[in-house]
Amino acid sequence: AQSVTQPDIHITVSEGASLELRCNYSYGATPYLFWYVQSPGQGLQLLLKYFSGDTLVQGIKGFEAEFKRSQSSFNLRKPSVHWSDAAEYFCAVGAVSNNNDMRFGAGTRLTVKP
Amino acid sequence: EAGVAQSPRYKIIEKRQSVAFWCNPISGHATLYWYQQILGQGPKLLIQFQNNGVVDDSQLPKDRFSAERLKGVDSTLKIQPAKLEDSAVYLCASRRGTFGGEQYFGPGTRLTVT
Known part of the structure; x- marks a missing residue:
C-alpha cells in the first residue's frame, strides 16, 4: 500500500522568502501525486498534481512541485511567500488503479512572519 | 459549477448519542469519498x-459507522453510538471519473x- 511522509510538522518563513515543503512517498509503481492546501475551517483545495510527463509541475497561487523518482519525493516550492499562504499543506499519493485510493501525509503547518 | 456541499458544518453531541452527516457531491461525479480528519493529522x-x-x-469502523449513497448522488454518514475519539472533521469529496x-x-x- 502507498504511504506519504511529510517530515516537517511546522515551518515558519518570512514574507517574501522562498519556501520548500518536503514530501516523500512509498509506492511500488508510478503514483499519482498531489498537494492540497487547507485554510482554517475550510476544506482541502488542490494546488497541483502529477500524473505523468514533465516532472516539474506548475500549480495555482505560484506554487510548483518537482517529482523525483530516484528520491521518491514530490517537494512543493514557492519563490516568494505571501502572508495569505499561511495554512496547512498536505501531500497525497494516489494508487494507479480503479479505486484511486489516496493516502495523505500528516500535513505541514506554514506560518508566515511579517 | 457548484462545489461539494456538506451539512451540518458543526455538531456537538454527547458520547453514546448518534449523529448523521450529509454530502451532496458535484453534479455528475461518479465517485464519492468520506474522510475522517483528526486534529493534527x-x-x-x-x-x-x-x-x-x-x-x-x-x-470504516463498521460496528458504529455506516454510510449510504442512495441513487448514486447524495450520501449520508452515520455514527451510532459516538465515542470521544470520533471527534474530528468529516470531509466529503467527489471525483468525476472512475x-x-x-x-x-x-x-x-x-x-x-x-
Whole structure:
C-alpha cells in the first residue's frame, strides 16, 4: 500500500522568502501525486498534481512541485511567500488503479512572519 | 459549477448519542469519498462509493459507522453510538471519473463528542 511522509510538522518563513515543503512517498509503481492546501475551517483545495510527463509541475497561487523518482519525493516550492499562504499543506499519493485510493501525509503547518 | 456541499458544518453531541452527516457531491461525479480528519493529522479514508456501490470500506469502523449513497448522488454518514475519539472533521469529496483524476473536497463537518 502507498504511504506519504511529510517530515516537517511546522515551518515558519518570512514574507517574501522562498519556501520548500518536503514530501516523500512509498509506492511500488508510478503514483499519482498531489498537494492540497487547507485554510482554517475550510476544506482541502488542490494546488497541483502529477500524473505523468514533465516532472516539474506548475500549480495555482505560484506554487510548483518537482517529482523525483530516484528520491521518491514530490517537494512543493514557492519563490516568494505571501502572508495569505499561511495554512496547512498536505501531500497525497494516489494508487494507479480503479479505486484511486489516496493516502495523505500528516500535513505541514506554514506560518508566515511579517 | 457548484462545489461539494456538506451539512451540518458543526455538531456537538454527547458520547453514546448518534449523529448523521450529509454530502451532496458535484453534479455528475461518479465517485464519492468520506474522510475522517483528526486534529493534527491528514485525512483518513473511511469509505469510497462508485455510483451507489461501495468500492472500499476497509477503514470504516463498521460496528458504529455506516454510510449510504442512495441513487448514486447524495450520501449520508452515520455514527451510532459516538465515542470521544470520533471527534474530528468529516470531509466529503467527489471525483468525476472512475479512474484517476483529482478529488474535490467539501468544507467538512466538525464533530465534537463530549
